[in-house]
Amino acid sequence: METVKVDLGVRSYQIKIGEDILANLGAYLQELDIGSKVLIITNPLVNSLYGSEVKEAIAKVGFDVSKALISDGEEYKSLETAQDLYDKAVGVGLDRTSTIVALGGGVVGDIAGFIAASFMRGINFVQVPTTVLAQVDSSVGGKVAVNHPQGKNLIGDFYQPKLVVADKKVLSTLEERELKAGLAEVIKYGVIWDQQFFAFLEKRIDEILNLETDAIIKLVTRSCEIKAAVVAEDEKEEGLRAILNYGHTIGHALEAVTNYKKYRHGEAVAIGMVAAAKLAYKRGLLDSAALERQKELISNFGLPVAYHNLEKEQIIKALSKDKKVKNGVIRFILANQIGKVIITSDLTEENIRETLEELGG
Ligand SMILES: NC(=O)c1ccc[n+]([C@@H]2O[C@H](COP(=O)([O-])OP(=O)(O)OC[C@H]3O[C@@H](n4cnc5c(N)ncnc54)[C@H](O)[C@@H]3O)[C@@H](O)[C@H]2O)c1
Ligand SMILES: O=C(O)C(=O)C[C@@H](O)[C@H](O)[C@H](O)COP(=O)(O)O
Numbered sequence: 001m002e003t004v005k006v007d008l009g010v011r012s013y014q015i016k017i018g019e020d021i022l023a024n025l026g027a028y029l030q031e032l033d034i035g036s037k038v039l040i041i042t043n044p045l046v047n048s049l050y051g052s053e054v055k056e057a058i059a060k061v062g063f064d065v066s067k068a069l070i071s072d073g074e075e076y077k078s079l080e081t082a083q084d085l086y087d088k089a090v091g092v093g094l095d096r097t098s099t100i101v102a103l104g105g106g107v108v109g110d111i112a113g114f115i116a117a118s119f120m121r122g123i124n125f126v127q128v129p130t131t132v133l134a135q136v137d138s139s140v141g142g143k144v145a146v147n148h149p150q151g152k153n154l155i156g157d158f159y160q161p162k163l164v165v166a167d168k169k170v171l172s173t174l175e176e177r178e179l180k181a182g183l184a185e186v187i188k189y190g191v192i193w194d195q196q197f198f199a200f201l202e203k204r205i206d207e208i209l210n211l212e213t214d215a216i217i218k219l220v221t222r223s224c225e226i227k228a229a230v231v232a233e234d235e236k237e238e239g240l241r242a243i244l245n246y247g248h249t250i251g252h253a254l255e256a257v258t259n260y261k262k263y264r265h266g267e268a269v270a271i272g273m274v275a276a277a278k279l280a281y282k283r284g285l286l287d288s289a290a291l292e293r294q295k296e297l298i299s300n301f302g303l304p305v306a307y308h309n310l311e312k313e314q315i316i317k318a319l320s321k322d323k324k325v326k327n328g329v330i331r332f333i334l335a336n337q338i339g340k341v342i343i344t345s346d347l348t349e350e351n352i353r354e355t356l357e358e359l360g361g
């Protein structure tokens with residue numbers, strides 16, 4: 001088993017990564033300083049696949065375990081769903097020593113974390129991510145949130161889990177589209193931080209798409225190491241952490257204008273990364289070879305590199321809701337080579353319009 005530490009002083013925690021480790025979950029929880037009540041938050045699909053195994057693993061060591069199910073889909077990462085979950089938390093009698101376990105992808109993790117952060121002003125939180133995206137990104141770093149109809153993750157907090165347990169085994173049941181969507185965030189790490197990792201991804205496309213254990217464990221571990229390093233340096237996105245938003249400025253706008261229904265988060269980020277690479281090329285930051293390498297890797301992982309049938313002006317309007325906007329100015333994360341990015345607002349509206357035009361399919 002691999003272990004990655006997220007170094008945050010008293011809020012430090014471990015990410016355990018391995019194959020077939022879910023059965024040990026109860027034992028891992030026993031190592032934490034937590035009370036007897038545990039509420040697992042999951043959705044019907046993940047529950048049908050792993051709910052019993054996880055509940056049993058936790059209950060067999062003596063915890064008092066309940067479960068809450070939320071509807072499956074990004075559109076349910078909402079305040080309405082949160083209200084149902086608060087009702088459940090009160091109903092099963094959680095107290096300040098209780099623990100919420102998020103069992104699912106990023107949607108479950110983000111909303112379960114939001115409940116953990118706010119219920120009784122904060123109770124224990126453990127992430128058991130079951131998608132590639134959640135294992136490499138959303139379960140780590142403490143961004144918890146629900147969406148507002150006009151913008152992604154507009155209501156949320158920074159609230160760290162006490163533990164993350166990523167079991168490679170559960171990825172075998174993922175739909176191909178979900179597997180590929182998660183790989184967009186993995187490509188992101190290569191572009192923002194580690195050109196060798198980017199080259200590893202270019203070389204191991206088939207093994208990764210076939211979920212070969214060595215390649216996947218390496219991919220999840222390296223992604224978590226990079227995210228942990230960034231978060232340890234800037235937990236609350238006062239500076240550096242914004243680089244984890246590479247591809248998200250336009251990506252989030254695409255999700256919002258399509259009511260969170262047309263694109264998986266990773267797909268929108270994939271298109272957003274192509275946009276960011278084109279913008280960087282136009283600004284003379286990035287050479288054409290590095291632009292092409294990004295486009296090619298995104299496309300080789302079966303991810304979209306353009307959008308279709310959307311109004312450019314609507315996307316531009318949605319950009320103004322981005323959380324990186326400061327005093328009305330949009331900030332972009334742009335690469336100046338594979339493995340290095342800068343945060344800049346030095347872009348004209350013309351640059352953005354032109355790029356959206358080119359990406360418009
Ligand atoms: N907090 C963060 O730092 C952060 C980072 C990246 C993304 N996110 C958020 O994460 C969300 C996207 O997460 P996602 O891509 O995991 O989507 P998701 O949570 O919607 O999961 C995708 C689909 O896979 C299913 N699923 C989950 N695990 C499965 C398994 N093991 N086998 C079969 N099916 C399974 C789910 O039921 C769902 O239908 C977005 O809301 C995004 O904003 C948050
Ligand atoms: O952890 C971060 O920081 C990220 O930006 C990771 C992103 O992949 C993720 O989608 C995040 O939820 C976006 O955050 P937001 O603050 O732009 O909503």
Ligand SMILES: [Zn+2]
Nearest residue numbers: 185248265269
């Ligand atoms: Zn993301």
